[in-house]
Amino acid sequence: xxxxxxxxxxxxxxxxxxxxxxxxxxxxxxxxxxxxxxxxxxxxxxxxxxxxxxxxxxxxxxxxxxxxxxxxxxxxxxxxxxxxxxxxxxxxxxxxxxxxxxxxxxxxxxxxxxxxxxxxxxxxxxxxxxxxxxxxxxxxxxxxxxxxxxxxxxxxxxxxxxxxxxxxxxxxxxxxxxxxxxxxxxxxxxxxxxxxxxxxxxxxxxxxxxxxxxxxxxxxxxxxxxxxxxxxxxxxxxxxxxxxxxxxxxxxxxxxxxxxxxxxxxxxxxxxxxxxxxxxxxxxxxxxxxxxxxxxxxxxxxxxxxxxxxxxxxxxxxxxxxxxxxxxxxxxxxxxxxxxxxxxxxxxxxxxxxxxxxxxxxxxxxxxxxxxxxxxxxxxxxxxxxxxxxxxxxxxxxxxxxxxxxxxxxxxxxxxxxxxxxxxxxxxxxxxxxxxxxxxxxxxxxxxxxxxxxxxxxxxxxxx
Amino acid sequence: xxxxxxxxxxxxxxxxxxxxxxxxxxxxxxxxxxxxxxxxxxxxxxxxxxxxxxxxxxxxxxxxxxxxxxxxxxxxxxxxxxxxxxxxxxxxxxxxxxxxxxx
Amino acid sequence: xxxxxxxxxxxxxxxxxxxxxxxxxxxxxxxxxxxxxxxxxxxxxxxxxxxxxxxxxxxxxxxxxxxxxxxxxxxxxxxxxxxxxxxxxxxxxxxxxxxxxxxxxxxxxxxxxxxxxxxxxxxxxxxxxxxxxxxxxxxxxxxxxxxxxxxxxxxxxxxxxxxxxxxxxxxxxxxxxxxxxxxxxxxxxxxxxxxxxxxxxxxxxxxxxxxxxxxxxxxxxxxxxxxxxxxxxxxxxxxxxxxxxxxxxxxxxxxxxxxxxxxxxxxxxxxxxxxxxxxxxxxxxxxxxxxxxxxxxxxxxxxxxxxxxxxxxxxxxxxxxxxxxxxxxxxxxxxxxxxxxxxxxxxxxxxxxxxxxxxxxxxxxxxxxxxxxx
Numbered sequence: 001x002x003x004x005x006x007x008x009x010x011x012x013x014x015x016x017x018x019x020x021x022x023x024x025x026x027x028x029x030x031x032x033x034x035x036x037x038x039x040x041x042x043x044x045x046x047x048x049x050x051x052x053x054x055x056x057x058x059x060x061x062x063x064x065x066x067x068x069x070x071x072x073x074x075x076x077x078x079x080x081x082x083x084x085x086x087x088x089x090x091x092x093x094x095x096x097x098x099x100x101x102x103x104x105x106x107x108x109x110x111x112x113x114x115x116x117x118x119x120x121x122x123x124x125x126x127x128x129x130x131x132x133x134x135x136x137x138x139x140x141x142x143x144x145x146x147x148x149x150x151x152x153x154x155x156x157x158x159x160x161x162x163x164x165x166x167x168x169x170x171x172x173x174x175x176x177x178x179x180x181x182x183x184x185x186x187x188x189x190x191x192x193x194x195x196x197x198x199x200x201x202x203x204x205x206x207x208x209x210x211x212x213x214x215x216x217x218x219x220x221x222x223x224x225x226x227x228x229x230x231x232x233x234x235x236x237x238x239x240x241x242x243x244x245x246x247x248x249x250x251x252x253x254x255x256x257x258x259x260x261x262x263x264x265x266x267x268x269x270x271x272x273x274x275x276x277x278x279x280x281x282x283x284x285x286x287x288x289x290x291x292x293x294x295x296x297x298x299x300x301x302x303x304x305x306x307x308x309x310x311x312x313x314x315x316x317x318x319x320x321x322x323x324x325x326x327x328x329x330x331x332x333x334x335x336x337x338x339x340x341x342x343x344x345x346x347x348x349x350x351x352x353x354x355x356x357x358x359x360x361x362x363x364x365x366x367x368x369x370x371x372x373x374x375x376x377x378x379x380x381x382x383x384x385x386x387x388x389x390x391x392x393x394x395x396x397x398x399x400x401x402x403x404x405x406x407x408x409x410x411x412x413x414x415x416x417x418x419x420x421x422x423x424x425x426x427x428x429x430x431x432x433x434x435x436x437x438x439x440x441x442x443x444x445x446x447x448x449x450x451x452x453x454x455x456x457x458x459x460x461x462x463x464x
Numbered sequence: 465x466x467x468x469x470x471x472x473x474x475x476x477x478x479x480x481x482x483x484x485x486x487x488x489x490x491x492x493x494x495x496x497x498x499x500x501x502x503x504x505x506x507x508x509x510x511x512x513x514x515x516x517x518x519x520x521x522x523x524x525x526x527x528x529x530x531x532x533x534x535x536x537x538x539x540x541x542x543x544x545x546x547x548x549x550x551x552x553x554x555x556x557x558x559x560x561x562x563x564x565x566x567x
Numbered sequence: 568x569x570x571x572x573x574x575x576x577x578x579x580x581x582x583x584x585x586x587x588x589x590x591x592x593x594x595x596x597x598x599x600x601x602x603x604x605x606x607x608x609x610x611x612x613x614x615x616x617x618x619x620x621x622x623x624x625x626x627x628x629x630x631x632x633x634x635x636x637x638x639x640x641x642x643x644x645x646x647x648x649x650x651x652x653x654x655x656x657x658x659x660x661x662x663x664x665x666x667x668x669x670x671x672x673x674x675x676x677x678x679x680x681x682x683x684x685x686x687x688x689x690x691x692x693x694x695x696x697x698x699x700x701x702x703x704x705x706x707x708x709x710x711x712x713x714x715x716x717x718x719x720x721x722x723x724x725x726x727x728x729x730x731x732x733x734x735x736x737x738x739x740x741x742x743x744x745x746x747x748x749x750x751x752x753x754x755x756x757x758x759x760x761x762x763x764x765x766x767x768x769x770x771x772x773x774x775x776x777x778x779x780x781x782x783x784x785x786x787x788x789x790x791x792x793x794x795x796x797x798x799x800x801x802x803x804x805x806x807x808x809x810x811x812x813x814x815x816x817x818x819x820x821x822x823x824x825x826x827x828x829x830x831x832x833x834x835x836x837x838x839x840x841x842x843x844x845x846x847x848x849x850x851x852x853x854x855x856x857x858x859x860x861x862x863x864x865x866x867x868x869x870x871x872x873x874x875x876x877x878x879x880x881x882x883x884x885x886x887x888x889x890x891x892x893x894x895x896x897x898x899x900x901x902x903x904x905x906x907x908x909x910x911x912x913x914x915x916x917x918x919x920x921x922x923x924x925x926x927x928x929x930x931x932x933x934x935x936x937x938x939x940x941x
Contacts, residue, residue: 035523037491037544042522052470089843116524126527128505128517135521138541143489143496145466169469232505232515251465262524270840378519378527381511393734396745397604403611403726406823411526411537411805411866437604443841444865446523447805451861453850458710510806510824535862537805557806557824560706560859 005031005078007323008093008106010085010265013041014065014309015301016112017072018316019323020079026324030077031104033095037082039069041114041301042134043309046142048073053144057169059161061204061309062141068313086444086452088269091296094452101452108296108323111266111284112316115259115302118281118362119420120154121369121376121384124228125255133159133256136166146171147252151237153177153226154256156360160208162254167215174250175218177239179257181363182222188359197351220246225365228253257362261303264415267441269297275434278357279306280367281419282438288343289322290315298322307350314346368423376424377417379410384424391428397436398422411447414439466499477547488545495521495528495540498551506530506540507554529554536560574915575600575761575770577749577784581610581725581900582907583776584732589912591739598770599736600763603746607779607839609900612801612871613725614819614827617657617902619690620664620717621675624682628927629880632906634688637719639905644723650738653731656822659721662814663695663703663714665856672713679715691718703812710855714815722814724821725901732904749777752787754889759788774915775894778874779837789888791930792896796837796872800845801829802853803867804860818853825866828853832873841868873898876933883911883928885920893920 007023009016012034023030040047044065055063073079083097092105117132124130133152139145140162151174152163159176166173195202212219225240229247236249260281267273271284272293283305290298300319301312318339325335369376372385382405390404398421401407407421408414414421422433429436444453455461474489481503488497495518498506505515507529518528521541528540530551536558540551574590576583579601587599619637623630637659644657666672676694683692695714700707737743747765754760758771773788775781781792806824814820817830830852831845846868854860874896876882881897893915897903914920 035542050473052472087843087846092843094843116522117520126514126516126519128515131519131521135519138521139466139496139499140469142493143468143500144470144472145468145496145500147466147499171469233517378516378525381509381514390730393730393737394743394745396601399604399611400608400745403608404730409803409867411529411864412524413867415524416520440605442868442870443846444868447526447864447866449862449864450802450804450850450854453802453846453865454854454861455847455851457854457861537864557808558863559808560810560863 002092002103002105003031003078004105005029006106006327007031007108007110007320008033008104009077009110009112011041011112011114011301011303012036012039012072012079012081013043013112013114013301013312014068015114015303015312015316016041016110017068018313019110019112019300019320020077021071021075022317022320023323024075024077026329028324028327028329031106032077032079033083033085033093033104034081035084039072039079039081040065042138044069045138049142053140053169057165058141059165084446084448085265086446086448088443096448096452101455107327108298109269110290110316110319110323111269111297111299111303112301113262113265113303115306116262116415118257118260119416120255120257120366121374121420122226122228122366123369123371123374124230124234126375126378127228127230127234128232129230129234129251130228130253130255133162133254136254137162140165140169148172149174149250150252150254151175151177151248151250152254152256153179153223153237153239155180155362156256156258157205157356158259159256160205160212163217164208164211167211167217173217175220175248176212177223177226177237178219178221179223179226179363179366180221180360184359184361188355191355191358194351195355198348201352224363257366258360259302259306260419261305262415263418263438264413264441265445266292266299266303267438268443268445270294271297271299273438275432276305277434278354280361290319291322307353311346311349314342314349317342318346364427368420368427376420377407377410379412379416380406380408382407382417387421387424388428391425398425398439399437401425402439408439413446414441465502466496468500477545479545479548480550482552490545490547492545493541494543494545494551497545498530498540503551503553505553508556510557513556573598573758573770574772574774575759576774576776577752578775578777578780579733579743579745580608580776580778581729581732581904582778582895582897583774584729584736585900585904585907586774586776586895586912586915587741588732588736588739589908590916591736591741592908593913593916595916597736598742598744598768600747600749600761601743601745602748607796607837607872609778609871609873609898610725610729612799612869613901614801614817614829615722615725615821615901616662616814616816616819617659617721617723619719619902620662620692620715620816621679622899622902623880624678626878626880626927627685628923630682630686631688632881633899633902634686634690634719636903636906637721638688639909640721640723643905643908647731647735651731651734653727653734655727655731656724657721659719660813661691661716661718662720662722662816663700663716664816665714666712667710667855669712672715675715692716704857706810706857706859708855708858720814722819723901728901728904732908749784752784754788758891772891772915772918773893775892779872781894781896785894788892789886790884790892790894792882792894793930793933794874794876794882794896796835797875797898798831798833798835798839798870798872799829800831800841800849800868800870801827802846802849802865803827803869805864805866807863815856818856826853826860837872839870839872841870878932881928882930883920883924884930885925891918
């Protein structure tokens with residue numbers, strides 16, 4: 001079955017939902033494709049489900065997503081939940097969903113695939129019982145499930161939020177091992193004037209920390225080294241902070257080292273990417289409207305660079321207005337006028353980012369492992385030592401590294417190792433990740449069965 | 465070990481985990497049930513035979529692979545609880561041929 | 568060869584690396600110029616077949632070259648593994664070429680029987696019925712009419728091969744220069760001046776093994792490389808338990824467990840992208856051979872460019888105007904690796920190509936005829 005639309009939006013998080021609402025308001029025929037069964041993306045996961053937890057646990061910012069999701073569901077877009085885009089060619093998307101294999105042709109595509117957590121390759125990070133802080137939050141949102149006695153380790157706004165949410169739900173937390181480097185605050189202070197443009201973010205941050213302290217959760221600051229111990233599952237966390245060190249017994253560890261754009265889709269679509277030194281990650285090139293290097297593809301939300309949920313909504317709106325202008329249903333002037341207040345709000349809302357980026361910049365030892373036995377590529381089980389061996393053979397970059405070690409060849413398609421491979425090679429060679437480049441990502445964007453790729457069998461075709 | 469803090473508004477259905485019958489909320493993410501039920505490692509890796517379990521819960525890491533009704537390498541964080549499904553840990557590479565081929 | 572002779576090889580793919588290894592094994596001083604991390608690297612889009620069946624149907628010298636290389640592969644692989652510790656995953660258990668209609672099978676079998684009768688070197692050819700294939704592949708689909716089989720066909724991991732060639736080359740003192748794309752080569756007193764991304768340098772002797780890049784560089788040295796890109800696309804599945812005791816022309820199960828499927832051939836210029844139609848066709852053919860693959864996931868797909876000459880056969884040339892310059896243009900970098908690291912490297916080290924290489928594989932053949940046979 002092939003359908004045709006003006007605009008296909010991939011991802012139904014805040015950016016995708018806002019883009020759909022805006023594009024529909026201006027009369028575009030819109031389809032929204034999303035892997036999840038309900039709208040919201042990861043930030044508003046399950047926000048439309050009946051909530052079994054008291055609203056105070058996940059907090060007002062989360063529940064505010066419900067209004068957006070409801071507006072989205074009513075906006076008249078052809079919404080396709082539970083569907084996976086795996087291929088695109090000249091504006092035609094192939095997807096598999098509840099109704100099997102389908103294709104969809106669009107004049108424009110907005111990529112709103114969101115972010116993922118930055119890979120955090122430390123000794124033992126592949127042990128069962130070790131998960132990401134984002135995973136802890138998804139379990140709380142979708143299944144009201146939590147792990148009492150867990151250790152949280154890492155840095156970044158999300159880790160404080162989830163620890164506070166555990167505290168609100170009365171779930172005991174063994175410790176928060178904060179890896180924010182000593183001196184990061186000082187570096188961040190330079191960006192304080194910008195941050196003060198939107199003081200609510202600073203207030204929220206301080207109140208989360210206060211909440212964590214009030215709950216009596218053990219917080220160890222400036223953690224410099226982490227090692228997760230165990231054989232077939234995690235048993236304990238060893239930590240070191242300056243001269244202090246310790247070991248905490250636990251069956252669950254949640255790791256977090258900030259979020260980065262989930263680049264695979266935009267890369268597979270052929271959009272040019274750049275290495276963002278401030279966010280220390282790859283992101284697609286975009287103009288101020290979100291247009292990528294491909295003139296039929298725009299990128300909105302955290303998929304285009306990390307700005308957070310409220311900015312994602314705004315960049316989604318802007319990308320939709322640009323699409324309306326490109327397709328001629330809004331004049332350029334009208335689009336500029338409609339976008340002006342959104343751009344204004346975006347400047348305001350994103351003013352905190354340089355401060356956050358400086359404050360939560362991962363310490364080098366958490367970007368690239370220094371221990372030879374630590375896995376960099378989880379799927380193909382490629383260690384830091386194997387990367388070093390290939391580098392010693394003068395392997396010039398991540399793509400030849402992939403060919404020589406299989407790193408990045410597994411089912412996650414490099415999502416879990418792409419950035420750490422670059423960081424590890426950078427640490428070994430003194431070249432920057434920007435200079436080394438990134439893995440070449442191609443379709444299929446996610447693993448897909450040969451049956452879906454082949455289409456109906458001859459008998460099925462004859463029967464039809 | 466995970467526990468459920470509040471009962472979701474979903475009917476309970478019977479499923480089988482490594483031969484053990486349990487009840488689980490219909491439509492819930494399968495990985496959440498496995499974590500609560502102490503399923504243990506979700507799989508062993510095809511390369512080194514090492515244990516793995518759910519990691520990212522959002523479909524990007526492919527570490528939560530299990531066998532569902534004999535079909536290998538299913539992402540437990542993307543699968544929903546359906547009445548009567550039988551889940552086994554994924555042991556190394558997929559064993560073939562699997563049942564249910566459409567051809 | 569005079570002591571201290573510097574040989575420069577342009578191109579660090581399978582062909583350049585094999586020649587480089589052969590030269591350093593013979594004691595030469597060699598610099599291997601390679602591009603950076605992103606290059607038209609045919610090894611990365613390669614199925615890894617060591618393949619004899621059907622090669623050189625219209626050219627007995629090419630058929631014999633291929634067969635000799637296939638026969639040399641086992642020792643070549645063993646030596647390379649000894650030297651580097653890298654298991655090339657080489658196997659030579661014979662392989663099938665599937666035909667999907669009786670007509671296709673009859674036609675192909677007829678051609679291969681004739682080629683086998685002509686050749687001095689037997690390849691272990693036979694014709695297999697579907698029932699014969701079931702012994703090896705109980706799960707084969709009924710959409711397969713039969714196959715041609717050749718005992719000399721085998722397989723290797725092309726990525727491990729490339730890594731091992733470069734590692735062995737460096738171990739023996741060869742200088743590997745990545746990120747050194749060669750821009751121009753100018754003849755100068757006693758050799759050549761090479762201008763690359765990493766600077767200028769001198770070489771006494773030069774070997775062009777730059778794949779499609781040969782077309783650009785060859786005219787600077789009185790050489791000819793009328794090669795064009797022919798795209799191939801492959802798809803790679805998730806890991807499966809081993810079930811293929813031997814290869815099928817376009818489906819290879821790697822030692823890692825994944826299947827590599829692909830046999831496409833397209834004129835697409837320098838466009839390396841994968842395309843819907845070709846991947847769909849590849850998936851259809853693969854699932855016709857093994858219907859259960861419909862439930863198996865493709866994890867990756869890849870497009871890469873073959874280095875194709877007008878008649879599909881290798882070009883080996885020594886320049887008449889600059890006799891210290893040599894050229895190799897070939898799309899069969901895996902199968903012919905033992906030849907490139909062996910007799911060809913020896914000839915280049917000696918400074919001249921023997922007639923049995925120079926005559927049949929000279930680009931002069933394109934001046935008298937313009938055939939386009941495979």
